[in-house]
Amino acid sequence: MTINSTEVDSAKLILARKKIRKEKWKTFFMTIGQNKAAAVGGVIILLYISLTLLAPILSPYDPYEINLPDKLHSPSMAHWMGTDDKGRDILSRILYGSRLSLGVGFSSVFFGAFFGITLGLVAGYYGKWVDTIISRCLDVMLAFPGILLALAIISALGPSLINVTIAVGVFSIPLFARIVRGSTMEVKKLEYIDAIRTLGANDFIIIFRHIFPNILSPIIVQGSLRLATAILSAAGLSFLGLGAQPPSPEWGAMLSSGRDFIFSAPYMAIFPGLMIAILVLGFNLFGDGLRDALDPRTKK
Amino acid sequence: MFLFILKRLVQIVPVILGVTLVVFLIMQMVPGDPAVIMAGEGASKETVNELRENLGLNRPLYEQYFSYVGNVFKGDLGNSLKNNQPVLDEIMIRLPITMELAFFSIMITIVLGLIAGIISAVRPYSFSDISVMVVALIGISLPSFWLGLLLMYVFSVKLQWLPVAGWDSTAHIILPAITLGAGGAAIVARMTRSSMLEVVGQDYIRTAKAKGLKGHVIIYKHALRNALIPVITVVGLQFGSLLGGTVLVESVFAINGLGRMIVDAIRTRDIPMVQGGVLVASLVFVFVNLLVDVMYKVFNKRIDLN
Amino acid sequence: MTNEIVLEVKNLKTHFISNKGTAKAVDGIDFVLRKGETMGIVGESGCGKSMTSLSILRLIPSPPGKIVDGQVLLKGQDLVTMSEEEIRKIRGNRISMIFQEPMTSLNPVIPVGEQIAEALRLHQGLSKKQAWDKSVEMIGLVGIPSPEKRAKQEPFQLSGGMRQRIMIAMALACTPEVLIADEPTTALDVTIQAQILEIMKDLQKKIGMGIIFITHDLGVVAEMCDQVGVMYAGQIVEHQDTKDLFKNPLHPYTQGLIGSLPKLYEDQEELQIIEGTVPSPYEYPEGCRFAERCPFATDICIQKQPNLIQYDENSKVRCWKYSDEWQDSLTKEGVAL
Amino acid sequence: MSNLLKEKSPLLKVSDLKQHFALKKEAIFQPKQVVKAVDGINFDLYPGETLSIVGESGCGKSTTGRSILRLDEPTDGDVLFKGESLLKMNKKELRNVRGNIQVIFQDPYASLNPRRTIRQMLEEAMAIQKVLPPNQREARMLELMKHVGLRPEYLERYPHEFSGGQRQRIGIARALAVNPEIIICDEAVSALDVSIQAQILNLLKKLQKDYDLTFLFISHDLSVVRHISDRVMVMYLGKVVEIADKSSLFNNPMHPYTKALLSAIPVIDETKRRERIILKGDVPSPINPPTGCRFHTRCPFATERCRQEEPLLREVDTNHSVACHFAEELLS
């Protein structure tokens, strides 16, 4: 084989490689796109994310500006969603609040996923006593009804959005860990893992290069469904007065302060409630769709 | 089976110990001196110190923990800091209420969920399927306390069909149970549907069809029983989040249950009460899980193979 | 072959229609099955064997599957156009099936005896007790010891071989006229396979049904069947009496298939191979579906699809080589054989 | 040929290998249950030969292969590779020596990581075993692809884009990438259609010649085994019941189980069909294997002795060993 032809070959190869990469993404989006539910969910999520980014531009008023004489106006042309009990524009607050609510959702899930995945990988891969210890600890965590654990954590750390994030994150650790542990044990048994072991790979390579990428889809699915629950839990904690601190326009907190007006000024609770519900719906749709799209059984 | 249950019971012990330890540690981290809170506004330093001494709050941590665990195994969960009543008594007043609420909610979850799931699965992608699933998705997405307030507003205040709050008659159970069970019902519905659809694709369903069985026999005799297996697990897990959910629903509907008791106890730093409450809640949870595992085993004997 | 015809399949076509396109899984199958006769269908994975058998009883998953053309005549009665209610009465009663996977084809949560009895109650109107007794009898008939005990067990308590025997018992419980066996022994060990094949032969003698025996194992076909249809890409490419087929395979594909088998009692340095791969059912070539891999292919093979032509009395083949046009196409091209 | 082999020293020596799996205990008071998947087997593998292991499902074929590689830690016994004990090596030494023994697995779908391109797989294999300096690996990959009959641009593809036969070729390329001396083929062709199977079998034979490979070939398909092997080992319930040169075994099977096995194979050519020995019953469970000869429950010739006394593997003929008390008697 002459040098020349190898060069030609590798040029071809690089091209081919690029094309493959592109197509990989394309097929991913195609599969998602084909699933209507996932597509709707994806659009909802994208919409929320753009709201988050565009809040300063879209908001008609300062979300923090208190204007007592204007309090509790029902929805009108000037205030599309009305004003709250301190005369702040609810629409503007909701727009700014999306940052917080999405932030809590994403960071708590990230937090839970990070520890959960690590624990799950280690327990699932090494098995035996390592697994026993980790699993028992997870059992303990699971034995707490989630919100009670969060409550206890928050009363220890004090109420704040960050602590809510941590608390909600903590109780999703065992959920991630269990899924990851299960999938790891499944994937561990597959022949390609044996193959890489017979090649002499060390545990690190096996776990992170070979097992982890192959259990991503249940993680992603779980992640997006957890996001929904996380946002609801955070709202629940805010409802109990343990969430975001005033005057932050976190939706759960808005909802919570709106509940006193549920009869006299229902719009104060309805709009943030709807925003939460739709976002949660979005993540649920997306997660479900993703599950269908990524499930090899439905693919074939 | 008996041995299996026994083994699982033995396994519960370390979990419960773990739970007590975690609660104990968390409560230690909680700021706020229970003695100060008990003494109330404007009490003098001496009073507070005296109280602290009486409550044993001056002893080293590990000592407090060990004496606590020792007492727990004797069935003594200590006395409430708030009203000095035995914690166990306080819990026993509320546990039946919460269990009743949980029971009715889980019934709603199961019955509604199964019916909806089967309706959907029988004719996938039909109008009825899609509408049931849309409702289910919405059900999952609504914050439960919000749903509770809305239901209360519509059915109790506006229509006056049902009582607003409390826990005195059957009518009182309806709204809280729906509020608490709705999310779970939606999840069970979706699980039933996907599980049914998966089972319907199985070889043995094809076998049943090849035998010439009627459609409904296939669905109820051959498919549903198998489809229920994963659903049982989901229901079991659902029970866990249900216990958590009682906190909110009990607040909204003024139900004197365990969940609200724990929240109140956390607020007032009534440490023995928190510890006892969480311990009991966890025990209930763990036992329900055991029950689910047993049912799972009964339904799915194939597990024995592995 | 003077026996009466029980089943006749004419131009059967089953397609899978989805947004990926149309997969022509079964694309024009014809054959005739007589009483007491066993017909084998062989072919490689994905060629449409299972779909053919499922189409006969209209059990293809639908959507996306659909029988788009053809007839399936059970003693002259067309199953394809029948109402769902009518065909239900035929399933498990006059035509039964045995599936490939004994592990998954039985309902895991129902005692096996009940699974057999169920069909008996339905089709033969037996009482609960009668059906159960008959079911126990059937389990004994397929050679499972202590049938009373086994009947009460659930599938997971039985070994693979036993489960497959239960499947056979279930299929034969209502003494069907036609038995379709879709790879009934593929999942089993050879020694167990031998047991099962023996039982099937015995029972056929007793009951006298016609059997459609689907497999990819040519050895099994040789031992079990009277006549064989070789399938390739959704079509039957060759149909002969079993003995003739192995003595004198006509179609190049059949020849390749037999050639690529390692021989049990002969030393070979290298195995004969068929180059290339099976075309996708979504886009079959216009001409002969085997042309791409065929060492004899000419232009006509690539351009036009051959028909299943009568080679001699008991043999049919789908190949231009045996047609009248063959010589013409060769001379035109000027290629010598 | 077999005499020649014996003069060489074995490349791999398996002695008294045992692999017992403890089953999960159901309850605390339940006695521990053990699956004796492989229960004391001995054999040698000589350089350049193909030794096949046959037997029914669950008899311990795969477990034997996995124990040799320490994919599962064996319970007892030893495996010597070129005189060095594989089982006594520490993790690091083992990783280094592993490149010498490779596996081709049964399931062409499960044996390739679906998230990695062929290039990544081959590159990684070479990198782990440091077979070549990085700049020469590209050329080596192209060469490997050619050897196993795949187009070079396929390097960039993912496994799902290949058919079963092509995947099996990829698995072979990956095994070859690290220049192994022994390749264990665990049902390497069982999942494939006959026409593809033939391609792969031919390829394996060719590669064996080209690279001077030694094969441990695990299969339950006796015609394939006969085609590819030099020697054949028959296993039953975790034990070796017969081991012999291919021709000797096929023409002159001594163990009743081997006989039954051979007779059960459906044969196309009627004239070559043997009288069928139909075995009664099912294979017993390896959890509580029968006493004495493990085959006695199904053996048509079983006697009281078979029930009591376990037959040892003994050389009955040149290069033909069998574990049956009555091998000689049955011959006649």
Place this chain on the structure above:
Amino acid sequence: GSSSKSEEKADNPTTTGDKSGGKLVVVRLSDATGLDPHFITDIPSANVVHGKVYETLLAFDKDRNFAPLLATEWNQVDDLTWDFTLREGVKFHDGTPFNAEAVKATFDRLLDPVTGSPQKDKLGMISEVIVKDDTHVTLKLATPYAPLLSILASSEGSILSPKMINETPDQLATHPVGTGPFVFDSWKSGQEITLNKNNDYWGEKVKVDSVVFKVVPEDATRLAMIESGEAHISDQVPVTEIERIENSDKMNLFRTDGLAVEYVGFNTTKAPFDNVKVRQAISYAIEREAIISGVYNNVGTLANVAMSPQVFGYSKDVKAYPYDVNKAKSLLKEAGYDKGIKVTLLTSDRKERINMAEVIQSQLKGIGVDVEIKVMEYGSYIKEIESGEHQMFISGWGNATGDGDYNQYNLFHSASVGAPGNNFYYQNPVVDKLIVQARVETDPSKRQEIYKQAMQIEMDDAVYVPIRNYEHLAVYNNKVENFRLDASNYLILNEVTVK
């Protein structure tokens, strides 16, 4: 059937027969912590028994004058001696007769250190209780103590059954036995407490048959219950619902001025609030009127000092700082903070207080003070202000006795720094001296004058910003009549009828 119908009736508290007075349902935020007046430290607990199960020697009337109750007459013999004549023919609910021995037993228990009552200090100046005869008792004081009567009229002064005290003192917490118009019936912890009409009451009997105190933690739920008639009275009303209540034809609102005040305090030892100019600047910058109307919906009145007008010692002449942003700015500049400051404002998690904090945050933004709000759940909040780590905080001071001493000594005396109540960490010898002086002064007008002086100094030092004098609210269903709240937020149920 008919039985189910009668059940329905029993369920519905509003259905009453001709003779029966019906069941009155009171819904409240939280349950009582205990029912032993010697241990009760919170109004919600005291509210259940005070004036209902237990009675005091004397009581406040509608106009907050002392009126006889269990004592028919009283008389201050000298600075340290008080004589009481007791009512005759009164019996405790357990049948024990009420007499001088009962009074002695009650106060002896309270004052006995072994009892460990947190209320001991309030009557700690009593050195001896002398029984003269069955109907006459004398209290001996260790030091002169002007506010004695007001404490005796509060819940702490309840007279307990001596039988209970001697035989089963542990049960007092859950089973109160007094002389009042209601007899304790049952307590379902966390759920409800039931009292029944005392048919043997010495005075005018109550109109209802029973009263049930139910725990309903959600504001919205309580209101819904009142509106639907499921409950009759709620004494915790969100100020934001006033309009709705007033517009409703099913609900009525009762308002009464309270004894408590609410204020924003400064930790005078913590920078920058150790600088009086900063404190003054903030005082100028808070627009208190906006808070009263915006946050409190005009419930309560603008406070000028940290003492309610209802409390003895109040003076309207001490003036709070007016709203003046310019002054505030210049004071800040003088203090050297013209580039702006960052401060934290601590509050407990009561909704109105959080709202107030938000408004203050927004107001102080105007003078370049960047406020970070720290909401803490009550327990942690208390701990925080008692540890002295806080800067600015919102707080309130109730006044069970209605006397200025309770206010000034606890809030501003240097002996009260930290836990007892001086969370300003304010130490001023002049103020200390004035407060002690007022304690022993028996001439009411002189006392008044002394308190005024002290309060003026505190105001000059800008220790706090007075915000609001409490107004107590209760909502009741329109089936209820003759209901009122007193200034200490006690429900007065003696005359209530349910239609």
